[in-house]
Amino acid sequence: MFIFVVHSIKMITLTEENYIKAIYHLGKQGLEMVNTNAIARAMKTKASSVTDMIKKLSEKGYIDYKKYHGVNLTRNGRSVAINIIRKHRLWEVFLVEKLNFTWDEVHEVAEHLEHIRSEKLIDELDAFLEFPKYDPHGDPIPDKQGNFKSINKILLSQAVIGKSYKCVGVKDTSSVFLKYLDGNSIALGTIVDIIYREPYDSSIKIGLNNTTILVSLNVAKNLFIKEV
Amino acid sequence: MFIFVVHSIKMITLTEENYIKAIYHLGKQGLEMVNTNAIARAMKTKASSVTDMIKKLSEKGYIDYKKYHGVNLTRNGRSVAINIIRKHRLWEVFLVEKLNFTWDEVHEVAEHLEHIRSEKLIDELDAFLEFPKYDPHGDPIPDKQGNFKSINKILLSQAVIGKSYKCVGVKDTSSVFLKYLDGNSIALGTIVDIIYREPYDSSIKIGLNNTTILVSLNVAKNLFIKEV
């Protein structure tokens, strides 16, 4: 007699994927564990809901959970997160390069497309786009194996007066910020000269395309640049 | 004092969309109402689950429901269905023409892509593909307004001996059938000559590309052709 024990190999749900992605992004910043409230904020949900989900993700082996102290992605969880990010960023490139989306329009749609599960789809999309290395916001796209290296970038707020830099990415990808950059002719690749930092509020005067503009500290803290 | 009465304008769920699509496809064949068991079969669920969903769809105005007698899509429900079909078929064209999918691989992925909600996405995709009129299985693609005309096609099983026809579509879109066609060099656009119908089992001898093959009635009932 045979007894089949079904280990209930449960598929990962869409919501679980989104939690894992959020935990990945939150964990990137520091070395500490990611805490419940931060996840709740990112997921626009309540802390108690996060606790429930955290337990589930922990049981499924995507995170290490220390009660009252927070979570960290396991190797497996990190791999899930990176795969979703790969899909998200490839779709963003597709939307901008092939479907005439602007860089402030892509995020919302990509949030949905990133959950489509088909290895062939994403590998073929990657090839169709000629294996792009960066998405429209300057973020690196992981390859099939999950490898990607971020470029050596700093924030505009940390720029040295007198030097020249190239814009290579944005930290804030909100539509309102990206439209601000569009409105001031700042795009990825744009060369900016750091002219002057106002001591009072740390706003920065920069030169680009034959003009100079003054950007606030808030703006400077959300634009990535690189020495040229 | 103001009292805000929230009318709970509930978004249509993914599952609801799939039920509406199934009802649309089932309703196409005949003029009668679509019955519960047929929906259950199409949705791979139980009749009791269908009854629950039917009530919900009826309350939301997507279907007319006559208890114990079945359902019909309302004008609104039909428009939802056609919009999903438009998305499904456009994605299928994209997968085959741009991402090297074969016609037997597209259905499953398109089942997921069809639920992405972005008008801009689908209109731009339509333009990117140069407004295709038919999907890889020969099915017509509705335009933005939901208009589409099916071509004047018949089944191979209804062909007249001695005449020549062009293959224009498939009724069965299962992978195993499409691979059978591939294996016998039958593609959309292929010209077939109807040579002989075997009285015993209604199998049909057809000529194509300098050879003749014998196809079963089952095959003949799933291949759409058109007089040339």
Next chain:
DNA sequence: ACTAAAATTTAGATTAATCTAAATTTTAGT
């Protein structure tokens, strides 16, 4: 017209994801 079989619906339960309110644990300032 009757009635057994088929089709459908109802009743009550389950799972995933969420919530509020209460309880518990940790943190940070003295």
Next chain:
DNA sequence: ACTAAAATTTAGATTAATCTAAATTTTAGT
């Protein structure tokens, strides 16, 4: 070291979609 505030978890409830088993209605063959 104590303790109030902040953070987190627990308990119990809700919603969408599903299920099984029982009840009800329709259908189809005499």
